[in-house]
Amino acid sequence: MVHIQSLDPTASPLDYYGWELRRQREAHGLKQSQLGEIIFCTGSLVGQIETTKKVPTRDFSERVDAALGTDGLFSRLIGLVLRSQLPTWFQPYAEMEAKAAYISTYQAQLVYGLLQTEEYARAVLATGTSDDLEGLVGARMERQRVLEREQPPLTCVVLDEAVLLRPVGGREVMRRQLAHLLEFADHRSVHVQVLPNKAGAHASLDGAFNLLRFDDHPDVIYTEDLISGHMTADSATIREAFRRYARLQAAALSVEDSAGLITRVMEERYGDDSPTNELAMA
Incomplete structure (x- = not known):
């Protein structure tokens, strides 16, 4: 007996x-193998x-909806499923980020x-302790759908030049990652700037941070330490964070010059003619 x-x-x-x-598969009189074939x-x-041993993907969900005529049910569920794969301490931030x-x-x-x-994300997440790497990668890719909204958030990103030089995942992974950054050079809602090494001491030597603004919610700032994340809407902290961010943007290269630096690093450090870099993880 099964x-x-x-x-x-x-x-x-x-x-x-x-x-x-x-439930839906059985309602359609299909065995697992039959649905798989479809x-x-x-x-x-x-x-x-079905037994939660694997996390579904968005592509799988869309195929199931088409096969079973479920009117987008699984395509709607997959966002909740993938967000639930994020670390518990990160989920509140991801929910806020999606509304920013x-x-x-x-x-x-x-x-x-x-x-x-996706391959850069996999290399980053592989350095952690989770047993479900693919679930975490899927959740990170799902987060990116916020940039595909009809009205996406205006997203301003300042990357330290060190980010470009650290070969996460190896040379080919980095080349494709930098090429992906260049795709945002003319993006209407994503602005990427690089803070060059020559800027020296700057306004955020003590680490990375994210600022979120909303149409109907107080601003928040998010930071991380070794094992968890911290989010606050404290007004004094927010003011200081925006002051620091303005100084970082002023010290960073323009969007155009940043694209030029990214291109240079991509070709000189990760190009076909560049010296082979050993695999490295962040």
Whole structure:
């Protein structure tokens, strides 16, 4: 007798997704292998998603909706599922980020999450301790959908030059990541500036931070330490953060000159003719 794992659909978004997938599949009289054939995957993968052993992707969800005629149900659920894969301490920030009208960030070590390529994100997240790397990568890619909204947030990013020079994932990964940054050079709502090494001491030597502004909510600032994140709407802290950010932007290269520096680093450090860089992780 085949043992069918029972799920509590109220336990988590992932449990609800798996429970609903099984319910809809059975309602259509399909075996896991049959649904797999229709959506171009294995029946084993369908079963693993139904039992929460694998986290679904957005592509999988859209295929299921098309196959089962579920009117976008799984495409709507996948956002909740992927956000639930984020660390618990990060989820409140991700929810606020998704609602922001204006994002400004200074990053001293890494490319900002909303601008990371999937392979760069995977290399970054692989340095952590989570057993579900693919779930974390999927969640990071899902966060980036905020930039695809009909009215995306105005996003201003200041990257320390060190971010460009640190070969996260290796040369090819970095080349593609820098090429991705260049795609934002003429973007209407994303502005990327580089703070050059020659700027010397600057207004945020003590680390990275993100500022979020909203149409109907107080501004917040987000920072991270080694193991967690911190978010506050304290007015004095916000004022100081915006003062520092203005100074960082003033010290950074213009968007145009930043694109020139990114291009130069991409070609000279990560180009086909550049010396081979050893694999490195942030």
